[in-house]
Amino acid sequence: MKKLLIIMVAVMGMNVAMAQGSIVEKYFKELSGNDDYTKVSVSSKMFSLFTELESGSEAEKEFLSAVSKLKGLKIIASDSTPTSRKMYDKALKDVKAAGYEELMSVMDAEEDMQFSIKEKGGKIEELIMVVGGREKFVLMSLYGEIDLKNISKIARAMKVGGLENLELLDEK
Amino acid sequence: MKSSHFRIIVGVIVLGFISINSARAQESILKKFAKSKTEKQYTFYASTLRMLDISKDKNLHEFVNDVEKVNIFLFDSITIIDQSYSELSDMYSSEGFDEYMSMQGGKFAYIAGKEKGKEMEVVGVFGQKDFAMGVYLVGSIPLQKIPKLIEMIKKMELIDLLDLDF
Numbered sequence: 001m002k003k004l005l006i007i008m009v010a011v012m013g014m015n016v017a018m019a020q021g022s023i024v025e026k027y028f029k030e031l032s033g034n035d036d037y038t039k040v041s042v043s044s045k046m047f048s049l050f051t052e053l054e055s056g057s058e059a060e061k062e063f064l065s066a067v068s069k070l071k072g073l074k075i076i077a078s079d080s081t082p083t084s085r086k087m088y089d090k091a092l093k094d095v096k097a098a099g100y101e102e103l104m105s106v107m108d109a110e111e112d113m114q115f116s117i118k119e120k121g122g123k124i125e126e127l128i129m130v131v132g133g134r135e136k137f138v139l140m141s142l143y144g145e146i147d148l149k150n151i152s153k154i155a156r157a158m159k160v161g162g163l164e165n166l167e168l169l170d171e172k
Numbered sequence: 173m174k175s176s177h178f179r180i181i182v183g184v185i186v187l188g189f190i191s192i193n194s195a196r197a198q199e200s201i202l203k204k205f206a207k208s209k210t211e212k213q214y215t216f217y218a219s220t221l222r223m224l225d226i227s228k229d230k231n232l233h234e235f236v237n238d239v240e241k242v243n244i245f246l247f248d249s250i251t252i253i254d255q256s257y258s259e260l261s262d263m264y265s266s267e268g269f270d271e272y273m274s275m276q277g278g279k280f281a282y283i284a285g286k287e288k289g290k291e292m293e294v295v296g297v298f299g300q301k302d303f304a305m306g307v308y309l310v311g312s313i314p315l316q317k318i319p320k321l322i323e324m325i326k327k328m329e330l331i332d333l334l335d336l337d338f
Contacts, residue, residue, distance in 0.1 A: 031277075032276070034277070036277070037277050038279070039274075039275065040275045041271070041273065041275075042272075042273045043270070043273060045272055045318070046273045046318070046319055047319075048319045048320070049319035049322060
Protein backbone atom coordinates (compact mmCIF):
# COMPACT_ATOMS: atom_id res chain seq x y z
CA MET A 1 0.00 0.00 0.00
CA LYS A 2 2.83 2.34 1.00
CA LYS A 3 4.68 1.53 -2.22
CA LEU A 4 1.58 2.22 -4.29
CA LEU A 5 1.19 5.61 -2.59
CA ILE A 6 4.86 6.48 -3.31
CA ILE A 7 4.43 5.49 -6.99
CA MET A 8 1.24 7.59 -7.25
CA VAL A 9 2.96 10.62 -5.69
CA ALA A 10 5.95 10.16 -8.05
CA VAL A 11 3.66 9.94 -11.10
CA MET A 12 1.74 13.05 -9.99
CA GLY A 13 5.04 14.87 -9.50
CA MET A 14 6.12 13.90 -13.02
CA ASN A 15 2.86 15.23 -14.44
CA VAL A 16 3.33 18.57 -12.66
CA ALA A 17 6.90 18.79 -13.97
CA MET A 18 5.72 17.98 -17.50
CA ALA A 19 2.93 20.54 -17.26
CA GLN A 20 5.40 23.35 -16.54
CA GLY A 21 6.31 25.07 -19.73
CA SER A 22 4.54 22.35 -21.71
CA ILE A 23 3.02 24.78 -24.25
CA VAL A 24 6.42 26.31 -24.96
CA GLU A 25 8.06 22.88 -24.94
CA LYS A 26 5.61 21.83 -27.66
CA TYR A 27 6.66 24.80 -29.80
CA PHE A 28 10.35 24.13 -29.05
CA LYS A 29 9.90 20.66 -30.54
CA GLU A 30 7.81 21.85 -33.48
CA LEU A 31 10.29 24.56 -34.42
CA SER A 32 13.54 22.72 -33.69
CA GLY A 33 15.78 23.04 -36.72
CA ASN A 34 13.92 26.14 -37.92
CA ASP A 35 16.50 28.93 -37.76
CA ASP A 36 13.86 31.63 -38.36
CA TYR A 37 12.98 31.22 -34.70
CA THR A 38 15.32 31.78 -31.78
CA LYS A 39 14.64 29.38 -28.95
CA VAL A 40 16.01 30.31 -25.54
CA SER A 41 15.77 28.50 -22.25
CA VAL A 42 17.26 30.13 -19.15
CA SER A 43 17.34 28.71 -15.64
CA SER A 44 16.75 31.36 -12.96
CA LYS A 45 20.34 30.70 -11.82
CA MET A 46 21.52 32.35 -15.03
CA PHE A 47 19.07 35.28 -15.12
CA SER A 48 21.76 37.72 -14.06
CA LEU A 49 23.75 36.77 -17.17
CA PHE A 50 21.33 38.99 -19.08
CA THR A 51 21.51 42.01 -16.80
CA GLU A 52 23.94 44.86 -16.66
CA LEU A 53 23.61 45.30 -12.90
CA GLU A 54 26.71 46.15 -10.94
CA SER A 55 28.02 43.20 -8.96
CA GLY A 56 27.09 43.50 -5.25
CA SER A 57 24.94 46.59 -5.83
CA GLU A 58 21.56 47.22 -4.19
CA ALA A 59 19.88 46.87 -7.60
CA GLU A 60 21.49 43.44 -8.07
CA LYS A 61 20.35 42.31 -4.59
CA GLU A 62 16.81 43.47 -5.37
CA PHE A 63 16.86 41.63 -8.69
CA LEU A 64 18.20 38.40 -7.15
CA SER A 65 15.48 38.57 -4.50
CA ALA A 66 12.81 39.12 -7.20
CA VAL A 67 13.93 36.04 -9.15
CA SER A 68 14.65 33.84 -6.12
CA LYS A 69 11.41 31.85 -6.40
CA LEU A 70 11.39 31.60 -10.17
CA LYS A 71 12.59 28.46 -11.89
CA GLY A 72 13.22 29.63 -15.41
CA LEU A 73 12.29 31.38 -18.59
CA LYS A 74 11.66 29.99 -22.07
CA ILE A 75 11.32 32.15 -25.16
CA ILE A 76 10.59 31.44 -28.81
CA ALA A 77 10.95 34.53 -30.97
CA SER A 78 11.18 35.64 -34.56
CA ASP A 79 11.05 39.08 -36.13
CA SER A 80 11.04 37.83 -39.71
CA THR A 81 8.37 35.22 -40.04
CA PRO A 82 5.70 35.67 -42.71
CA THR A 83 3.39 33.34 -40.76
CA SER A 84 3.46 35.44 -37.57
CA ARG A 85 -0.30 36.06 -37.53
CA LYS A 86 -1.05 32.38 -38.03
CA MET A 87 1.41 31.45 -35.28
CA TYR A 88 -0.08 34.06 -32.94
CA ASP A 89 -3.63 32.75 -33.42
CA LYS A 90 -2.48 29.15 -33.01
CA ALA A 91 -0.57 29.95 -29.82
CA LEU A 92 -3.57 31.78 -28.30
CA LYS A 93 -5.77 28.80 -29.10
CA ASP A 94 -3.28 26.37 -27.54
CA VAL A 95 -2.87 28.54 -24.43
CA LYS A 96 -6.64 28.70 -23.94
CA ALA A 97 -7.06 24.96 -24.53
CA ALA A 98 -4.37 24.23 -21.93
CA GLY A 99 -6.45 25.99 -19.28
CA TYR A 100 -4.46 29.21 -18.82
CA GLU A 101 -6.40 32.22 -17.56
CA GLU A 102 -6.17 35.41 -19.61
CA LEU A 103 -4.65 38.22 -17.56
CA MET A 104 -4.39 41.06 -20.01
CA SER A 105 -4.37 41.70 -23.74
CA VAL A 106 -3.15 44.67 -25.77
CA MET A 107 -4.03 45.33 -29.39
CA ASP A 108 -2.66 48.11 -31.55
CA ALA A 109 -1.71 48.78 -35.16
CA GLU A 110 1.81 47.42 -34.72
CA GLU A 111 1.28 44.26 -32.72
CA ASP A 112 -1.07 42.35 -30.46
CA MET A 113 -0.15 40.66 -27.23
CA GLN A 114 -1.76 38.57 -24.57
CA PHE A 115 -0.64 37.60 -21.08
CA SER A 116 -2.06 34.49 -19.45
CA ILE A 117 -1.36 32.72 -16.17
CA LYS A 118 -1.68 29.32 -14.62
CA GLU A 119 -2.48 29.30 -10.92
CA LYS A 120 -2.23 26.51 -8.38
CA GLY A 121 -3.18 26.82 -4.73
CA GLY A 122 -3.55 30.58 -5.06
CA LYS A 123 -0.03 30.93 -6.44
CA ILE A 124 0.89 31.78 -10.01
CA GLU A 125 3.13 29.03 -11.33
CA GLU A 126 3.44 30.15 -14.94
CA LEU A 127 3.05 33.36 -16.90
CA ILE A 128 2.69 33.09 -20.67
CA MET A 129 3.13 36.01 -23.04
CA VAL A 130 2.21 35.77 -26.73
CA VAL A 131 3.09 38.60 -29.13
CA GLY A 132 2.15 38.80 -32.79
CA GLY A 133 3.12 41.56 -35.20
CA ARG A 134 3.44 41.94 -38.96
CA GLU A 135 6.41 39.56 -39.10
CA LYS A 136 7.03 39.20 -35.39
CA PHE A 137 6.11 36.35 -33.12
CA VAL A 138 7.09 35.85 -29.48
CA LEU A 139 5.99 33.11 -27.13
CA MET A 140 7.41 33.41 -23.63
CA SER A 141 6.93 31.35 -20.50
CA LEU A 142 8.12 32.46 -17.07
CA TYR A 143 7.70 29.67 -14.53
CA GLY A 144 8.23 29.01 -10.86
CA GLU A 145 6.52 30.91 -8.06
CA ILE A 146 5.58 34.22 -9.63
CA ASP A 147 4.79 37.45 -7.83
CA LEU A 148 3.28 39.85 -10.34
CA LYS A 149 4.61 42.81 -8.32
CA ASN A 150 8.15 41.71 -9.21
CA ILE A 151 7.55 41.15 -12.91
CA SER A 152 8.31 44.70 -14.04
CA LYS A 153 11.54 44.75 -11.97
CA ILE A 154 12.69 41.59 -13.73
CA ALA A 155 11.61 42.91 -17.14
CA ARG A 156 13.50 46.18 -16.63
CA ALA A 157 16.70 44.51 -15.43
CA MET A 158 16.99 41.76 -18.02
CA LYS A 159 18.23 42.76 -21.44
CA VAL A 160 16.24 40.21 -23.37
CA GLY A 161 14.22 41.29 -26.40
CA GLY A 162 10.45 40.96 -25.84
CA LEU A 163 10.71 40.96 -22.06
CA GLU A 164 10.08 44.70 -21.93
CA ASN A 165 6.43 43.91 -22.72
CA LEU A 166 6.07 42.50 -19.22
CA GLU A 167 6.35 46.05 -17.87
CA LEU A 168 2.81 46.53 -19.16
CA LEU A 169 1.61 44.32 -16.31
CA ASP A 170 2.68 47.06 -13.90
CA GLU A 171 0.20 49.43 -15.53
CA LYS A 172 -2.67 47.01 -14.99
CA MET B 173 44.50 -1.08 13.01
CA LYS B 174 40.94 -2.34 13.31
CA SER B 175 39.59 -3.96 10.14
CA SER B 176 36.55 -1.61 10.12
CA HIS B 177 38.91 1.44 10.13
CA PHE B 178 40.90 -0.10 7.30
CA ARG B 179 37.72 -0.63 5.27
CA ILE B 180 36.71 3.02 5.81
CA ILE B 181 40.15 4.28 4.70
CA VAL B 182 40.12 2.03 1.62
CA GLY B 183 36.57 3.20 0.86
CA VAL B 184 37.55 6.88 1.09
CA ILE B 185 40.58 6.32 -1.21
CA VAL B 186 38.43 4.46 -3.76
CA LEU B 187 35.76 7.18 -3.66
CA GLY B 188 38.49 9.80 -4.09
CA PHE B 189 39.79 8.06 -7.19
CA ILE B 190 36.28 7.68 -8.59
CA SER B 191 35.51 11.37 -8.13
CA ILE B 192 38.86 12.48 -9.63
CA ASN B 193 38.40 10.19 -12.63
CA SER B 194 34.78 11.30 -13.03
CA ALA B 195 35.79 15.00 -13.05
CA ARG B 196 38.51 14.29 -15.62
CA ALA B 197 36.05 12.32 -17.74
CA GLN B 198 33.72 15.32 -17.91
CA GLU B 199 36.53 17.68 -18.79
CA SER B 200 37.72 15.21 -21.40
CA ILE B 201 34.36 15.24 -23.25
CA LEU B 202 35.16 18.75 -24.45
CA LYS B 203 38.91 18.08 -24.72
CA LYS B 204 38.31 14.96 -26.82
CA PHE B 205 35.82 16.78 -29.04
CA ALA B 206 38.14 19.76 -29.44
CA LYS B 207 41.29 17.69 -30.10
CA SER B 208 41.02 17.72 -33.88
CA LYS B 209 38.60 20.63 -34.22
CA THR B 210 40.34 23.47 -32.48
CA GLU B 211 42.12 26.40 -33.98
CA LYS B 212 43.29 27.85 -30.67
CA GLN B 213 43.19 26.74 -27.08
CA TYR B 214 43.65 28.85 -23.96
CA THR B 215 44.00 27.76 -20.36
CA PHE B 216 43.61 30.32 -17.61
CA TYR B 217 44.11 30.05 -13.88
CA ALA B 218 43.02 32.49 -11.15
CA SER B 219 46.17 34.59 -11.55
CA THR B 220 45.90 34.89 -15.35
CA LEU B 221 42.16 35.63 -15.16
CA ARG B 222 42.86 38.55 -12.85
CA MET B 223 45.41 39.85 -15.33
CA LEU B 224 42.89 39.62 -18.17
CA ASP B 225 40.04 41.37 -16.35
CA ILE B 226 39.91 44.63 -18.22
CA SER B 227 37.16 46.02 -15.95
CA LYS B 228 39.35 45.65 -12.82
CA ASP B 229 36.25 44.71 -10.85
CA LYS B 230 37.19 44.10 -7.18
CA ASN B 231 34.26 41.74 -6.57
CA LEU B 232 35.26 39.77 -9.60
CA HIS B 233 38.83 39.47 -8.38
CA GLU B 234 37.59 37.98 -5.11
CA PHE B 235 35.70 35.08 -6.61
CA VAL B 236 38.18 34.50 -9.41
CA ASN B 237 40.50 33.33 -6.60
CA ASP B 238 38.38 30.19 -6.36
CA VAL B 239 38.63 29.34 -10.05
CA GLU B 240 40.91 26.37 -10.40
CA LYS B 241 41.09 26.42 -14.18
CA VAL B 242 39.30 27.67 -17.29
CA ASN B 243 39.83 26.03 -20.67
CA ILE B 244 38.72 27.91 -23.77
CA PHE B 245 38.68 26.19 -27.16
CA LEU B 246 38.14 28.23 -30.31
CA PHE B 247 36.76 25.78 -32.86
CA ASP B 248 37.98 25.63 -36.46
CA SER B 249 36.05 26.72 -39.57
CA ILE B 250 34.83 23.20 -40.47
CA THR B 251 33.31 22.78 -37.02
CA ILE B 252 31.75 26.24 -37.27
CA ILE B 253 30.08 25.30 -40.56
CA ASP B 254 28.94 21.77 -39.67
CA GLN B 255 27.80 22.98 -36.20
CA SER B 256 28.87 19.66 -34.70
CA TYR B 257 29.64 21.54 -31.46
CA SER B 258 25.89 21.42 -30.73
CA GLU B 259 26.27 17.68 -30.01
CA LEU B 260 28.20 18.59 -26.86
CA SER B 261 24.96 19.60 -25.13
CA ASP B 262 23.60 16.05 -25.40
CA MET B 263 26.92 14.61 -24.25
CA TYR B 264 26.99 16.76 -21.11
CA SER B 265 23.28 16.28 -20.39
CA SER B 266 23.81 12.52 -20.45
CA GLU B 267 26.64 13.01 -17.92
CA GLY B 268 24.11 14.51 -15.50
CA PHE B 269 24.97 18.17 -16.03
CA ASP B 270 22.09 20.55 -15.19
CA GLU B 271 21.21 22.85 -18.06
CA TYR B 272 21.45 26.49 -16.98
CA MET B 273 20.86 28.09 -20.35
CA SER B 274 20.39 27.11 -23.97
CA MET B 275 19.78 28.98 -27.19
CA GLN B 276 19.09 27.65 -30.70
CA GLY B 277 18.22 29.24 -34.01
CA GLY B 278 20.89 31.31 -35.72
CA LYS B 279 23.08 31.46 -32.64
CA PHE B 280 23.82 28.49 -30.41
CA ALA B 281 24.53 28.62 -26.70
CA TYR B 282 24.58 25.96 -24.01
CA ILE B 283 25.66 26.45 -20.42
CA ALA B 284 25.45 23.58 -17.96
CA GLY B 285 27.00 22.69 -14.65
CA LYS B 286 27.48 20.06 -12.03
CA GLU B 287 28.05 20.67 -8.33
CA LYS B 288 30.17 18.36 -6.20
CA GLY B 289 30.16 19.73 -2.69
CA LYS B 290 31.90 23.07 -2.92
CA GLU B 291 33.44 22.28 -6.30
CA MET B 292 31.65 23.30 -9.43
CA GLU B 293 32.17 22.24 -13.03
CA VAL B 294 30.65 24.46 -15.69
CA VAL B 295 30.71 23.92 -19.43
CA GLY B 296 29.71 26.49 -22.04
CA VAL B 297 29.40 25.97 -25.80
CA PHE B 298 28.73 28.97 -28.03
CA GLY B 299 28.40 29.20 -31.79
CA GLN B 300 27.29 31.54 -34.51
CA LYS B 301 27.78 32.00 -38.24
CA ASP B 302 31.48 32.81 -38.11
CA PHE B 303 32.59 31.78 -34.64
CA ALA B 304 32.32 28.90 -32.18
CA MET B 305 33.94 28.13 -28.86
CA GLY B 306 33.81 25.80 -25.88
CA VAL B 307 34.55 26.76 -22.28
CA TYR B 308 35.23 24.41 -19.38
CA LEU B 309 35.57 25.81 -15.90
CA VAL B 310 36.31 24.12 -12.59
CA GLY B 311 36.53 25.63 -9.13
CA SER B 312 34.58 26.35 -5.96
CA ILE B 313 32.65 29.29 -7.31
CA PRO B 314 29.23 30.29 -5.95
CA LEU B 315 26.64 29.49 -8.59
CA GLN B 316 25.22 33.02 -8.63
CA LYS B 317 28.69 34.29 -9.61
CA ILE B 318 28.95 32.10 -12.73
CA PRO B 319 27.10 34.63 -14.94
CA LYS B 320 29.58 37.33 -13.93
CA LEU B 321 32.49 35.09 -14.79
CA ILE B 322 30.99 34.28 -18.20
CA GLU B 323 30.44 38.01 -18.63
CA MET B 324 34.13 38.51 -17.90
CA ILE B 325 35.11 35.94 -20.53
CA LYS B 326 32.88 37.85 -22.95
CA LYS B 327 34.68 41.07 -22.08
CA MET B 328 37.96 39.46 -23.07
CA GLU B 329 36.75 40.42 -26.52
CA LEU B 330 37.06 36.83 -27.63
CA ILE B 331 33.41 36.78 -28.53
CA ASP B 332 30.06 38.45 -28.12
CA LEU B 333 27.57 35.65 -28.47
CA LEU B 334 25.10 36.23 -25.71
CA ASP B 335 23.43 39.26 -27.18
CA LEU B 336 19.75 38.36 -27.03
CA ASP B 337 18.38 41.66 -28.20
CA PHE B 338 16.48 40.21 -31.14
